[in-house]
Amino acid sequence: MTDFYLLTKPECPLCNEALLAIHHSEPDEPVRLHIVDISQQPALLEEYAWLVPVLVRDGDDAELRWPFGNELEEFLNS
Known part of the structure; x- marks a missing residue:
């Protein structure tokens, strides 16, 4: 299992979008x-x-860095 850190700040709509994108991703490993x-x-x-x-x-x-786009899956699986 790999650890990832999402850097955010309060009241950041893009941070919320990033969190949703990560939760909807399907990495090979947890x-x-x-x-x-x-x-x-x-x-x-x-x-x-x-x-x-x-x-x-x-x-x-x-x-x-945001926007994650299609690179998110690859980044989570590297």
């Missing part, structure tokens, strides 16, 4: 999704404030 509110972490807020939502894969710290 994934564990962690929601990270960047507004609670100054370093992340500084780096990602205008980029969220961003999906980060644990292990290699690869990032998938």
Whole structure:
């Protein structure tokens, strides 16, 4: 099982869309999704404030930035 981190912030409609896209995806293996509110972490807020939502894969710290599009399935299966 691979861990993924969805970087979000409060009242972010795109973050909600990203979460729905992840939930509707069909990865080959189960994934564990962690929601990270960047507004609670100054370093992340500084780096990602205008980029969220961003999906980060644990292990290699690869990032998938919004809009996810067709790349989501491939990213979850890598």
